[in-house]
Amino acid sequence: MSVQVYEQFNIAGRTAVVTGGSGVLCGTMARALAAAGCRVAVLGRTPAKVDRMVERITSEGGEAIGVTADVLDEEAIKAARDQVLEAFGRVDILINGAGGNRAEAITSADKTFFDLELWAIREILDLNLLGSVIPTRVFGAVMAEQGSGSIVNISSAASFRPMTRVMPYAAAKAAINNFTEWMAVYMAQEFSPNIRVNAIAPGFFIADQNRDLVIKPSGEYTERGQLIVDHTPMGRFGEAEELVGTLIWLVSDASRFVTGSVVVVDGGFKAYPGV
Ligand SMILES: NC(=O)c1ccc[n+]([C@@H]2O[C@H](COP(=O)([O-])OP(=O)(O)OC[C@H]3O[C@@H](n4cnc5c(N)ncnc54)[C@H](OP(=O)(O)O)[C@@H]3O)[C@@H](O)[C@H]2O)c1
Numbered sequence: 001m002s003v004q005v006y007e008q009f010n011i012a013g014r015t016a017v018v019t020g021g022s023g024v025l026c027g028t029m030a031r032a033l034a035a036a037g038c039r040v041a042v043l044g045r046t047p048a049k050v051d052r053m054v055e056r057i058t059s060e061g062g063e064a065i066g067v068t069a070d071v072l073d074e075e076a077i078k079a080a081r082d083q084v085l086e087a088f089g090r091v092d093i094l095i096n097g098a099g100g101n102r103a104e105a106i107t108s109a110d111k112t113f114f115d116l117e118l119w120a121i122r123e124i125l126d127l128n129l130l131g132s133v134i135p136t137r138v139f140g141a142v143m144a145e146q147g148s149g150s151i152v153n154i155s156s157a158a159s160f161r162p163m164t165r166v167m168p169y170a171a172a173k174a175a176i177n178n179f180t181e182w183m184a185v186y187m188a189q190e191f192s193p194n195i196r197v198n199a200i201a202p203g204f205f206i207a208d209q210n211r212d213l214v215i216k217p218s219g220e221y222t223e224r225g226q227l228i229v230d231h232t233p234m235g236r237f238g239e240a241e242e243l244v245g246t247l248i249w250l251v252s253d254a255s256r257f258v259t260g261s262v263v264v265v266d267g268g269f270k271a272y273p274g275v
Helices: 024-035 047-059 074-088 118-146 167-191 223-230 240-251
Strands: 015-019 039-044 063-068 093-096 149-154 195-202 262-265
Touching: 015 024, 015 074, 015 118, 024 039, 024 047, 024 063, 024 093, 024 240, 039 047, 039 074, 047 063, 063 074, 074 118, 093 118, 093 240, 118 149, 118 167, 118 195, 149 167, 149 240, 167 195, 195 240, 240 262
Parallel strands: 015 039, 015 093, 039 063, 093 149, 149 195, 195 262
Antiparallel strands: none
16 A cells, blocks of 8 residues: 555645635635645635735735625625636635634723623624634535535634633634534535534634734733743744644645544643643
8 A cells, every 4th residue: 555645635726715814814824725726715804905915825826816705794705605606616625714803892901791892792703603604604505515625614722711801702712613513513414524624723823803912012922912922831822824734634635534623723722721
C-alpha cells in the first residue's frame, strides 16, 4: 500500500464561500484557500472591505469574487448563492466566519448584566448563531444536492466555559458547537456521508472585534489582555496564519472521516486551569 500523504490535502479547483472573509481571521483563511488553488467567494457586509480582500487575493495570484451580504438576511444570502453559482457553478466549502462582539453586549464596571439592552444581547446571539445557521441552510442545500461538501464553523474558547463579561457571545458560541454536531449528524444521515460539518475553536487572536478589549491605544495589553496571555501556556496571542493548517486539514480529504468535531487552536488555553 502506498499512502499519498500530500495528495490528501490537495484542494485545488474547489469552490469556497467564506463569510466574514473580509475580516482578520477569515480573511487569512480566504487567502489561504485561494493560495491552495480554491476559487473563493469573499462574503462580508461592507463592500469596501470585501473589495479590498478580493484585490489582495487577486494580487497574490488567487481567484476570488466579492459578495456583499448580511449573514442574517436570508434573502441576501440566497442572492449571494446565486452569484456564487453563476461565477463558479458549485460550492464545495463553506466557512461560517462572520461573527463577533460589540461593546453594548459586554458587561463592565459601569454596565452590569442587568443594564445590558436587550437589542444588544439579541444582536450578538443572532450574529453568532443564526449568522451561521442561515448560510448553512442556503449553501448547505447546494451541498445536499451535490452530495458532497465541507462546512467549517468558527467557534471560540468562550464556547466551552463562558468567559467573564461576554455573556451573549459565549452563549452563542456554545450553541455553535452544538449546531456543528447536530448538522454533522443530519448531513451524514439524511444526505451524504461526504458532507462534513466541523468547527474550529480559536483561542485568542487580536482582531477588529476584540482589539479594544485586549490592547490599549498605547499598544500595551489591557488587564484582560494580560490575563489572557497569563492563561495561555504558550504565553502569547495567536497569529491568524496559525489557523490555516487546521482549516486545510478540515476542508480536504485528509479529514474525510472527521465530522462533528470542534478543533481547538488556542496555545493550550483550554487545557490550563491556571495552576
Ligand atoms: N479574534 C479572536 O480572537 C477570535 C477568537 C475566537 C473566535 N473568533 C471568531 O472568528 C470569527 C472571525 O472574527 P475576527 O476576529 O476575524 O473578526 P473581524 O476581523 O471583526 O471579522 C469579522 C468579519 O465578519 C463580518 N461580519 C460581521 N457581521 C456580519 C454580518 N452580519 N454579515 C456579514 N458579515 C459580517 C465583518 O464584516 P463587516 O465589518 O463588514 O461587518 C468582518 O469582515 C468570528 O466568528 C469570531 O467570533 C475570533
